Each structure stands twice: as C-alpha cells, then as structure tokens.
Amino acid sequence: MNSRQLFLHTTQRKPTSRPPVWIMRQAGRYLPEYRKLREQQGSFKALYRNPELAAEVLMQPLRRFPLDAAILFSDILVIPEALGVQVEFKTGGPVLEKRIESLADVQALDVSNVRKILSFTNQSLQASREQMGDQKALIGFSGAPYTLASYMVEGGTASRTSRLRRMLYEKPDVLKALLEKLTDSVIDYLLMQSENDIDALQLFDTWAGDLNVHTYIEFVFPYVEKIFTQLQKKNIALIYYVNGSAALLKNVAELSVDVIGIDWRMSMDKAIEFTGAKKVLQGNLDPLALFGSSASIREKVHDIHLSLQGHPYVMNLGHGILPETPIDSVEVFTKEVLALAK
Ligand code: CP3
Numbered sequence: 001m002n003s004r005q006l007f008l009h010t011t012q013r014k015p016t017s018r019p020p021v022w023i024m025r026q027a028g029r030y031l032p033e034y035r036k037l038r039e040q041q042g043s044f045k046a047l048y049r050n051p052e053l054a055a056e057v058l059m060q061p062l063r064r065f066p067l068d069a070a071i072l073f074s075d076i077l078v079i080p081e082a083l084g085v086q087v088e089f090k091t092g093g094p095v096l097e098k099r100i101e102s103l104a105d106v107q108a109l110d111v112s113n114v115r116k117i118l119s120f121t122n123q124s125l126q127a128s129r130e131q132m133g134d135q136k137a138l139i140g141f142s143g144a145p146y147t148l149a150s151y152m153v154e155g156g157t158a159s160r161t162s163r164l165r166r167m168l169y170e171k172p173d174v175l176k177a178l179l180e181k182l183t184d185s186v187i188d189y190l191l192m193q194s195e196n197d198i199d200a201l202q203l204f205d206t207w208a209g210d211l212n213v214h215t216y217i218e219f220v221f222p223y224v225e226k227i228f229t230q231l232q233k234k235n236i237a238l239i240y241y242v243n244g245s246a247a248l249l250k251n252v253a254e255l256s257v258d259v260i261g262i263d264w265r266m267s268m269d270k271a272i273e274f275t276g277a278k279k280v281l282q283g284n285l286d287p288l289a290l291f292g293s294s295a296s297i298r299e300k301v302h303d304i305h306l307s308l309q310g311h312p313y314v315m316n317l318g319h320g321i322l323p324e325t326p327i328d329s330v331e332v333f334t335k336e337v338l339a340l341a342k
Helices: 003-011 032-041 044-048 051-064 078-082 103-107 120-132 145-154 162-170 172-194 213-219 221-234 246-252 268-275 287-291 294-308 327-338
Strands: 069-071 087-090 093-096 137-143 200-205 237-242 259-261 280-285 313-317
Touching: 003 137, 003 237, 003 313, 032 044, 032 051, 044 051, 051 069, 051 120, 051 327, 078 145, 078 172, 093 145, 103 172, 120 137, 120 172, 137 145, 137 172, 145 162, 145 172, 145 200, 145 221, 162 172, 162 213, 172 200, 172 213, 172 221, 200 221, 213 221, 213 246, 221 237, 237 246, 246 268, 268 280, 268 294, 280 287, 280 294, 287 294, 287 327, 294 313, 294 327
Parallel strands: 069 137, 137 200, 200 237, 237 259, 259 280, 280 313
Antiparallel strands: 087 093
16 A cells, blocks of 8 residues: 555545654755755745745655655745735744734735635645655645634734734624635635645644634634535545644534644543544644654654554644754654554
8 A cells, every 4th residue: 555545544544554654844944955945045935936846845855754645835824925914934933014903904805816826836736746746645735714813913923822812802803804704715725725636635723722612612613614614525635733722622523624633732542532433633743752862752653653542543743843853853753653564
C-alpha cells in the first residue's frame, strides 16, 4: 500500500499496517534549504505566491523524510488579503494593515473576488501534485472563520485574543457579521481547492481553544459546520484542528468532519472518550519533544501509538514544528512511525 492509500484508508477508518505521518508546518524555516530559498526570493510571500516555488518548498521535507502527505505551501492569512486587508510577515509575526472594529469595517470587506484573487492556489496545487507524483497524499487548507477573525480584529497575533473576546461580548453583531463573510469566503476558497487532485482539506482553528463551550457553540460551531457540510459531497477527507481543544472536544466531535486534530496537551486515550469510535484522530506529539533525545522521541511515538489502542489515527505533532527544531529529530520521529508497521 502506498502512502496515499495508507492516508486515505486511515481517514476512511479502514485497517492499515501503520498510521500515516505528516507534520504541521513541515515546510519552513527549520530547513536550511527553505531559509536559503526565502533569502534568495526576498520574502515568504514571494514563495507562496509563485506556484513553482511553492511546489519546490513543499517538496523540500519530502526529499528528506519518509512523510506520507504534504500540505499546500501557503498561509491562512491569504483570506484577509483577498478581502482587501494587507498582511505583512515580520519577524515578530504577521501584521495586518488595519483592525476590524465596526460594522462599517466589515461592510467594507469585498468577498466577491476570493476565487479570482486566490487562483494562484490552484496552480500551486497542480505544480505540487506534478512534483510529488501520485503516491502521496496532498492536503489543501484554510484558516477557520474564528481564527481568521482573530487576526483581523487583533491586527496580528495576540496571545490571549482579548480584543477579539471583548468584541464577542461587547459587539456580538459585528463579530457575527465578520464570521459570516469569512465563512462564505472560506467555502469559496476550499471548494476551489477541491477541484484539484487533492486528498484532504484541513481547517486550522488555532485560536478557538481560547473559548468556553458556550461561546464556542455560538461563535464557532455553526460557521465551521456550514463549511464542512458544503464540502462533504466532495469525497475529500476533512480535517479540523483546534489548538487547546480539551474543554471543547465533545462539541468538536459533533461536527461533520472525518479527522480531528488533537493538540499535545491531551492524551489520545482521553481524546477518544470524547470523540467516540467514528472520528479519526490526528496528532499529537508535543513539538518541543523534538528537542529531546532520540530515545525519548522514539518512546513518545510508541506511547501515542499504544494510547490509541488500535483506533485509526494520523501521526503528527500537536501543533506546528518550531523553526529551531533539530532536523535529526524529525528524521527519528518519521522513521519511528514506519517502524510501527505490523
Ligand atoms: O508546511 C506547512 O505547513 C506550510 C504551510 C503553512 C504555513 N502557515 C506557512 C508559513 C500553513 C499550513 C500555515 C498555517 C498557519 N499560518 C496557521 C495555522 C497553524 C498554526 O500554526 O496554528 C497560522 C496561525 C498562520 C499564521 C502565521 N503565518 C503566523 C502566526 C506566522 C508567523 C509565525 C511563524 O511561524 O513565522 C506565519 C508565517 C508563516 N507561515 C511562515 C511559514 C513557512 C514563516 C514565514 C517565514 O518567515 O519564512
């Protein structure tokens, strides 16, 4: 069975000899060949906006490690850009040119050209498939509405998302108007991606873990569910990742999604108790564990595997890989997953 079949069998809950493995943010700064290419091209944007370069960057980790899947090389913040808000990637993280504060700000966002403005994504997916061949899984993605709203209301990364959560209580109608526009844009963008030769789509909800069950049910669930129900007919595996999902997992498991990404805080056996037999899991090695010894990494791979007790899952980290990560550790991690084969 090749990597692509292994990935698809797993997402369809069919038996496999081992879990497939890929790594969130597997293409990027921990690789010297990435840093070199970015320097030559001048910026991260220059890489993801050029389909040939995006495909080259996507290939870099596949050449080094025995990964079963690759993810489109782009960013979740292409959506705010497509709606007319400029984004700059600085050393401290992304900075958005203006913050959304009022209904007038939301009304000024133009959602009519998302497909057109982001059509380079189709070319990136096509170039990526051409480069990687048909034996591995290709994953498209988008940011989820609440997480995109977080960047648009905060103007960048904000560790406790307090501006956004204040808006949620103070001006819920403004936030809902923004979430509706983002939901329609994400649907357009993901339907467009699904017209390419891809195997899965992942929705990143990096900041939804800041919410409690009540605010999650009101400001996240219906929007994400609308996205997944629109994509269900497409015969593509749907993956949903929330960072810090422990308090929300029971609700997350009610979404029309195939695979639930689990962050590193929660043990997989506990996660299954909330998500049940029907949801495939993905995760969840602590990205910082890759700074430990080879022996400890191998042991943790086995711990995750054992805690799943035969339940289908996609091996991954519990959040994106960090730029300082030792490359050798990534090799140890991915090779150890191959060694799980029965
Ligand atoms: O292999 C891959 O996964 C690459 C594709 C990818 C990127 N960003 C490239 C990137 C994906 C799937 C993302 C998702 C993304 N982007 C998320 C969700 C995942 C998560 O980490 O929670 C978020 C929140 C973003 C927004 C974003 N983009 C931030 C906060 C940052 C700055 C932090 C950082 O790591 O630099 C970025 C920049 C970014 N996105 C880089 C890359 C390769 C670094 C750009 C560079 O300096 O070269």
